[in-house]
Amino acid sequence: MKKGTKLYSIAKITCPQCHEGKFLVSSVYDLKHMGDVRQECDVCHLKYEREPGFFYGAMYVSYALGVALFVTIWTSCNLWFPSFGAWTQIGLVTFFTIVLSPYLFALSKIIWANFFISYKSYAQPSK
Numbered sequence: 001m002k003k004g005t006k007l008y009s010i011a012k013i014t015c016p017q018c019h020e021g022k023f024l025v026s027s028v029y030d031l032k033h034m035g036d037v038r039q040e041c042d043v044c045h046l047k048y049e050r051e052p053g054f055f056y057g058a059m060y061v062s063y064a065l066g067v068a069l070f071v072t073i074w075t076s077c078n079l080w081f082p083s084f085g086a087w088t089q090i091g092l093v094t095f096f097t098i099v100l101s102p103y104l105f106a107l108s109k110i111i112w113a114n115f116f117i118s119y120k121s122y123a124q125p126s127k
């Protein structure tokens with residue numbers, strides 16, 4: 001994937017401005033620090049929380065991701081496993097929602113940050 005695109009920052013969960021620094025405090029599935037965003041980028045020193053409550057907006061992204069997950073599972077079941085009953089599908093949706101929730105939580109925050117922060121190639125320190 002090409003560095004400099006928003007998809008790179010989202011897929012790698014890196015700083016939206018320099019695409020080098022880490023965005024989260026620890027790994028996605030570290031449940032103690034689930035979805036915790038660092039104060040600032042350790043490479044370009046961008047402050048991630050641009051204003052108090054900035055990441056509340058990520059709830060909209062999280063909702064969209066949840067709907068996308070549901071639609072994906074529901075469509076897949078009806079296309080490839082038409083014999084699955086409603087309760088099997090509900091079970092699958094519940095299972096994947098729980099298992100993927102730490103990842104979706106982190107993903108919603110990095111997507112939200114990428115709405116407002118653009119890549120700047122000069123934000124990286126010279127090596």
Ligand SMILES: [Zn+2]
Pocket residue numbers: 015016017018019020021041042043044045046123
């Ligand atoms: Zn940075």
